[in-house]
Amino acid sequence: MLRAALTLALPLALLTACASTTPGSTDNNGSSNDSSAIALNAYHWQLSAATDKAGQPITALQATAGQKPVQLDFGDRISAYAGCNHLSGGYTVNGTSLSIGNMISTMIGCPQELALRDQVLGAALEKPLTIRTRTSQQLVLVTANGDVLDFKGVPTAETRYGGPGQTVFLEVGPELKPCTHGVMANAQCLQVRPVHYDEHSIKQPSSEAFSHFYGQIEGYQHEAGVRNVLRVKRYDIANPPADAPSQAYVLDMVVESENTRP
Known part of the structure; x- marks a missing residue:
């Protein structure tokens, strides 16, 4: 139990420790x-x-x-x-x-x-x-x-996208699933859902279903069978091309990782 508590308390504490000055x-x-x-x-x-x-x-x-x-x-x-x-x-x-x-x-x-x-x-x-x-x-x-x-x-991503971005946490499911969206045909998408922490940095149970993640998380390499919780920075993209994402996601760190295969 101690190991789990330390793992769950880590992300929000690191939000402050890893803050950087604005370019x-x-x-x-x-x-x-x-x-x-x-x-x-x-x-x-x-x-x-x-x-x-x-x-x-x-x-x-x-x-x-x-x-x-x-x-x-x-x-x-x-x-x-x-x-x-x-x-x-x-x-x-x-x-x-x-x-x-x-x-x-x-x-x-x-x-x-x-x-x-x-x-x-x-x-x-x-x-x-x-x-x-x-x-x-x-x-x-x-x-x-x-x-x-x-x-x-x-x-840096802040320089490329013109701002500090927003820190969010995402749980990435262990398997990719078929998805189609815009110019994406017969693609394989990450399965993600948001992760939330309370004021004591304890991860809250999620009742949300996983959904397709259309696009990429820069810096993240998915491994089949491995579930991850990621801390990512989300940036708005000014004037994105038609059918292109309006936001960019950049990996900040892997908070949790679990091999779900026997």
Whole structure:
């Protein structure tokens, strides 16, 4: 029972913990005193190259085939992901200086290669960094040891859709079902229903039936036989094409997951 209670109390608590500043804000959470500098929190920053002070590649930070690149995200805190554990910490930006406070990490058991990448990334971020380049397409950071980390900017959903979006919870059934809608013929749709929590963050029983979800949840990969509760951001789409969805859904996190197959 304790495990279930902790699982159900998680989502609403994380709503506050994971809040981020609005892109374009003028505080230390991603912006600088230079009004011409782009807001760091308007982009996901994905590592494209890493070299040491001698110009040699830092192979431990490079993604191999099938792996996601190292990524930095700026909000109320900085979040760093190297493929296994998530690192996060407070930070300040002062001109061309980026300082990150003590970082905490999730404690997932990782393959040796990914564990090493976590360690190398954490060490690179633990001392003040110099911002060499800061545009909407590129962020170049120089570490205290002289290593150069070159990131490319990928607009966040908030940037792409022009607003912070609305946080909602959806339960996704374990199986897809045939559906037809507009230009969708002989398609297979997710089965979803809303999930609600009370003021104590306890999930409430649902009497609502599952219904077809026409479209996609960006970032979500469905696995047959697995039921999930998702926290997603919902965005209004301005002037959508005919027969196209008027809202976009982006995965924020998987709150619950259950394999329903024997």
